[in-house]
Amino acid sequence: MNKSELIEALAEEINLPIREAASITNTIIETMSEALARGExxxxxxxxxxxxxxxxxxxxxxxxxxxxxxxxxxxxxxxxxxxxxxxxxxxxxxx
Structure with a gap:
């Protein structure tokens, strides 16, 4: 599964537009990346x-x-x- 497939699965699972699912996914990934960059x-x-x-x-x-x-x-x-x-x-x- 790649990022686009994850976005599509999220959109389908909770009945969201692709754009909103992409925003949620990107926010989660960016937040996790920033935490790891800080050593957390x-x-x-x-x-x-x-x-x-x-x-x-x-x-x-x-x-x-x-x-x-x-x-x-x-x-x-x-x-x-x-x-x-x-x-x-x-x-x-x-x-």
């Missing part, structure tokens, strides 16, 4: 949580040349699946 975590019970993980610098290798390079520290978003979603996904595989 997001928890959606039954679905999962989003956290920002910090990775320190390390010495890596350029795969083409084999040359050693220093990789700068970075922060990346990480999603941890919730129990309900994990069980739902596993049930759908058994069918």
């Amino acid at each position: 975590s997001i928890e959606i019970r039954g679905f999962g949580s989003f956290v920002v993980k910090e990775y320190g610098s390390y010495t890596g290798r350029n795969p083409k040349t084999g040359e050693k390079i220093k990789v700068a520290p970075k922060k990346l978003p990480f999603f941890k699946v919730g129990k309900d979603l994990r069980e739902k996904v596993n049930q759908s595989r058994k069918k």
Whole structure:
């Protein structure tokens, strides 16, 4: 499912015009992005949580040349699946 399909599903589910569903979806995504950018975590019970993980610098290798390079520290978003979603996904595989 991509963003447009999510917007269409929301519009259908609660009988909204596509434009309003798009606005709601964009607001949710932007709000979540801003929270993660501030280093906050997001928890959606039954679905999962989003956290920002910090990775320190390390010495890596350029795969083409084999040359050693220093990789700068970075922060990346990480999603941890919730129990309900994990069980739902596993049930759908058994069918």
